[in-house]
Amino acid sequence: MSIVVVGSVAFDSISSPHGSVERAVGGSATYFSLAASIFSSVKLVAVVGEDFGAENIELFHRKGIDTEGLEVVEGGKTFFWQGSYMEDMNERDTIKTELNVFEGFDPTLPDSYRSSEFLFLGNIDPDLQIRVLEQVKGDPIIGCDTMNFWIDRKRQRLHDILKKIDILFINDSEAVQLSGEKNLIRAGRRLIDTGPQKVVIKKGEHGSVLFSGDEIFLIPAFPLEEVVDPTGAGDSYAGAFFGYLDSAGGIDNNFFKRAVVYATVVAGFTCEGFSVERLARLEREEVEERYKRFIEMFTIT
Amino acid sequence: MSIVVVGSVAFDSISSPHGSVERAVGGSATYFSLAASIFSSVKLVAVVGEDFGAENIELFHRKGIDTEGLEVVEGGKTFFWQGSYMEDMNERDTIKTELNVFEGFDPTLPDSYRSSEFLFLGNIDPDLQIRVLEQVKGDPIIGCDTMNFWIDRKRQRLHDILKKIDILFINDSEAVQLSGEKNLIRAGRRLIDTGPQKVVIKKGEHGSVLFSGDEIFLIPAFPLEEVVDPTGAGDSYAGAFFGYLDSAGGIDNNFFKRAVVYATVVAGFTCEGFSVERLARLEREEVEERYKRFIEMFTIT
Numbered sequence: 001m002s003i004v005v006v007g008s009v010a011f012d013s014i015s016s017p018h019g020s021v022e023r024a025v026g027g028s029a030t031y032f033s034l035a036a037s038i039f040s041s042v043k044l045v046a047v048v049g050e051d052f053g054a055e056n057i058e059l060f061h062r063k064g065i066d067t068e069g070l071e072v073v074e075g076g077k078t079f080f081w082q083g084s085y086m087e088d089m090n091e092r093d094t095i096k097t098e099l100n101v102f103e104g105f106d107p108t109l110p111d112s113y114r115s116s117e118f119l120f121l122g123n124i125d126p127d128l129q130i131r132v133l134e135q136v137k138g139d140p141i142i143g144c145d146t147m148n149f150w151i152d153r154k155r156q157r158l159h160d161i162l163k164k165i166d167i168l169f170i171n172d173s174e175a176v177q178l179s180g181e182k183n184l185i186r187a188g189r190r191l192i193d194t195g196p197q198k199v200v201i202k203k204g205e206h207g208s209v210l211f212s213g214d215e216i217f218l219i220p221a222f223p224l225e226e227v228v229d230p231t232g233a234g235d236s237y238a239g240a241f242f243g244y245l246d247s248a249g250g251i252d253n254n255f256f257k258r259a260v261v262y263a264t265v266v267a268g269f270t271c272e273g274f275s276v277e278r279l280a281r282l283e284r285e286e287v288e289e290r291y292k293r294f295i296e297m298f299t300i301t
Numbered sequence: 302m303s304i305v306v307v308g309s310v311a312f313d314s315i316s317s318p319h320g321s322v323e324r325a326v327g328g329s330a331t332y333f334s335l336a337a338s339i340f341s342s343v344k345l346v347a348v349v350g351e352d353f354g355a356e357n358i359e360l361f362h363r364k365g366i367d368t369e370g371l372e373v374v375e376g377g378k379t380f381f382w383q384g385s386y387m388e389d390m391n392e393r394d395t396i397k398t399e400l401n402v403f404e405g406f407d408p409t410l411p412d413s414y415r416s417s418e419f420l421f422l423g424n425i426d427p428d429l430q431i432r433v434l435e436q437v438k439g440d441p442i443i444g445c446d447t448m449n450f451w452i453d454r455k456r457q458r459l460h461d462i463l464k465k466i467d468i469l470f471i472n473d474s475e476a477v478q479l480s481g482e483k484n485l486i487r488a489g490r491r492l493i494d495t496g497p498q499k500v501v502i503k504k505g506e507h508g509s510v511l512f513s514g515d516e517i518f519l520i521p522a523f524p525l526e527e528v529v530d531p532t533g534a535g536d537s538y539a540g541a542f543f544g545y546l547d548s549a550g551g552i553d554n555n556f557f558k559r560a561v562v563y564a565t566v567v568a569g570f571t572c573e574g575f576s577v578e579r580l581a582r583l584e585r586e587e588v589e590e591r592y593k594r595f596i597e598m599f600t601i602t
Contacts, residue, residue, distance in 0.1 A: 220519035
């Protein structure tokens with residue numbers, strides 16, 4: 001079984017109260033694929049410039065990630081993002097965004113990618129997400145992420161997508177914005193009514209909620225004494241969610257609940273280092289150990 | 302077994318996007334005792350003015366709450382608070398506070414109150430909390446609440462109290478303020494180091510965390526589609542927590558975890574009506590039904 005992810009691969013310069021990194025590897029598809037690769041096989045669709053370098057592509061290969069779908073644009077420059085986290089780590093300022101080769105991104109799935117069991121549409125232009133859906137064969141389980149920028153500009157297009165996907169991943173403020181409901185529980189239920197069978201609302205340090213038909217599954221965040229850099233936590237969450245599901249071989253509701261717990265655990269690890277530093281060296285064993293310990297923290301006996 | 306609560310009994314005028322009430326019964330000791338009375342016997346220590354009226358005292362008697370410790374000041378006026386909730390219900394403005402008879406409150410425990418098994422010090426002047434502790438006989442389990450006002454003005458006095466109590470109930474921003482730690486997990490652990498065996502950090506709609514020695518227990522809030530009036534949710538939380546503990550007859554850590562879940566459920570009910578409207582007619586059966594349903598929302602099978 002395998003998972004196709006379409007999204008961004010980028011260079012990130014990040015500063016937080018805990019330090020800073022310059023031009024570290026980032027992007028939604030990077031975090032997603034590294035997290036998913038802990039559990040399963042991942043096929044990556046993204047674009048980078050010539051400056052990305054073989055050593056960075058090697059980062060994916062070491063994790064068994066298929067990069068046939070990673071386009072390298074000769075003479076092009078890789079998407080660059082610079083951001084800074086404030087003292088309380090819940091707010092961040094974007095200092096610079098250079099789309100570079102990402103501006104002309106036209107995702108193309110290699111033939112070997114078209115019949116995968118899982119597909120994740122990272123946070124990119126909804127028009128591109130639609131174009132990816134048109135290339136897919138079979139009936140994969142499809143997840144999708146988005147952001148306020150696209151909800152503002154391409155709301156109708158997003159609603160078209162919601163009708164075609166299985167699981168929407170969205171953060172709390174975006175769920176309110178997209179649904180028009182201020183209350184998160186009503187927001188989740190409203191979004192379910194618009195198409196996807198499942199909606200995951202991510203609340204950062206406050207955990208997440210899985211809406212599944214009429215059912216609600218509530219999960220706190222993994223308690224961290226130090227959040228070094230939350231960049232990519234949401235994409236790692238989705239990556240671990242899909243990675244676990246693909247590896248577990250079942251899709252009844254209990255598998256989805258466990259996927260939410262694995263997702264939470266891996267997102268927590270991601271926050272413990274700058275960029276992909278912690279995620280890239282994360283082993284399945286560490287995840288399993290923390291999974292067990294985490295479940296005990298909210299289990300009543 | 303019984304629980305003594307010392308705190309405020311007040312009239313509240315509250316407005317929220319869902320409507321408003323004028324001079325409804327409120328106050329920390331009111332919410333606490335109504336919530337605790339669902340599970341156990343409560344003895345109330347507070348002060349009201351002559352304007353409080355027999356029909357309001359009857360509210361306590363209907364729930365079997367002992368009011369021997371409720372002082373009625375002849376010719377005095379009851380503590381009055383007026384507040385307004387904003388659209389997102391997480392922020393509120395205090396429009397008016399009239400301490401009235403509460404200004405001269407000198408809590409005195411009737412003899413029949415001095416040997417109770419549980420004692421809760423509601424959010425009042427730490428000097429008064431100390432004076433209550435001096436009147437207690439035996440070795441009750443003692444809980445304590447406080448607020449930013451007292452942390453600002455009587456920090457040292459609060460630290461004296463922390464050494465004498467078993468469980469601190471505190472909200473997230475106050476935990477940060479009192480501990481000096483911005484990270485909530487570190488804040489909870491730091492507070493444990495200063496005295497109480499257990500610390501409960503309340504995060505409103507984001508749930509709560511029980512710190513118990515080195516252990517952490519995480520619990521989401523009960524998911525509500527409509528929050529009508531969150532006034533008193535924290536005091537109902539503490540009331541249900543103590544009420545359940547007193548009724549359960551055990552104090553190992555599993556009882557405390559269950560107490561946190563009951564507390565969360567009852568606090569949720571409180572938010573469903575203005576003032577004590579929902580809480581005052583809440584039956585144990587409804588609580589048990591929702592307790593079971595709630596646990597299923599975060600249980601992995």
